[in-house]
C-alpha cells in the first residue's frame with residue numbers, strides 16, 4: 001500500500017525503509033535487524049578493514065537472508081599539504097598543551113576511499129546492494145559490481161548531482177537534505193562555495209522532477225509522519241540515520257548516546273572541524289571554538305587524525321568536547337527501541353499517516 005513501490009520491487013524489500021550506513025556508528029547487528037524487519041540494513045565500510053568488512057557480512061548473513069547494503073566513500077584522497085597541516089596543528093596547539101598530550105607526528109587518513117582492492121572484495125562478497133557517498137567509482141569498477149549482481153545507490157545533494165548519477169546508471173538516488181546527520185555527500189560543486197545545502201523538503205521534489213529512477217529521501221526523518229511526508233513529495237523510500245543511533249544495536253559510545261538523548265531541535269551545526277568536510281554534528285566545544293566552518297582545515301579526512309589525541313584525552317575524563325557527535329536535526333524525536341521494532345514502527349506509523357491524509361481526517 002505504499003504510494004510508490006518501485007524501490008521495494010527493485011531491491012526486493014518488504015518495507016521502503018533504509019537504515020543509513022553510518023561509518024563508525026553502525027554494526028552488523030543493527031543492519032541485520034533492520035533487514036530482518038523487512039527494510040534495508042546498511043553497513044558503512046569507510047572505516048572498516050577488508051577483514052572487518054568480510055566478518056561483518058558473514059555476521060549479517062548468519063542472522064538474515066534478506067537484502068542488505070555495503071557503503072563506501074568515493075572521495076579523492078587528500079593531497080599532501082604539509083603547510084596546511086602545520087597551520088591546523090598550530091590551531092590545536094593550545095588544546096594539546098591543555099591536555100598534556102603531544103601533537104600527532106603524522107596525520108594518516110582515517111577513512112579509505114573505494115578502490116580496486118575493495119571492489120574485488122565486494123565482487124567476492126556479492127552484497128545485494130552497494131551504496132556510495134561523495135560520488136561514484138570508475139565506470140570499470142561499477143561494471144564489475146553490476147556483473148556481480150549488486151544494485152548501486154548513491155547520495156546526491158542537488159538535482160544536478162542526481163542527474164549525473166542517473167546518467168551513469170545508478171539504480172536509485174538518495175536525496176540527502178541539509179537536515180541530515182553526518183557528512184554532506186556533495187561531490188560536483190565546491191562545498192566551500194556553499195553548494196549542496198538544500199533542505200529535504202525542497203530537495204526531494206526537485207530531484208524527483210530531475211530523474212526517472214526511484215528517489216530515496218534522507219535527512220531529518222525520524223518518525224512515520226516524516227516518512228509519509230517524503231512519499232507525498234514523490235520519494236519511493238527513505239534512508240534514516242540518526243533515529244537508528246538510538247537503537248541498542250548502534251555502536252556508539254555512551255557519551256554520544258547521552259548527548260543524543262539530551263539533544264534539542266536546535267542542537268546541531270554543519271561543521272568541517274572534525275574531518276575537513278562539512279558534516280552535521282551536535283555542537284560542542286570543538287565546533288564552537290574552532291568552527292563550525294574553519295576555512296583553513298586540511299582536506300578530508302586529515303583533521304580527524306589531528307583531533308584524535310584530544311578526543312581520547314577528553315573522553316577519558318568523561319567529556320565529549322572533542323568528539324564528533326554526528327547527528328541530524330531530528331535527534332529530539334529519537335526513540336530507544338530495538339532496530340527490528342523501530343523499523344516496523346516507522347512503517348506502521350507512516351502507513352497510518354498516509355491513510356489519515358487520504359481519508360482527510
Ligand SMILES: Cc1cc2nc3c(=O)[nH]c(=O)nc-3n(C[C@H](O)[C@H](O)[C@H](O)COP(=O)(O)O)c2cc1C
Pocket residue numbers: 020021022023025044045046071132133155176179180181182183218219220221239240241242243326327328329330
Ligand atoms: C553517525 C552517522 C554516520 C554516517 N556515516 C555515513 C556513511 O558512512 N556513509 C553514508 O553514505 N552516509 C553516512 N551518513 C549519512 C546518512 O547516509 C544519511 O544521509 C543521514 O543519516 C540522514 O539524515 P538523518 O541522520 O537525519 O536521518 C552518516 C550519518 C550519521 C548520523
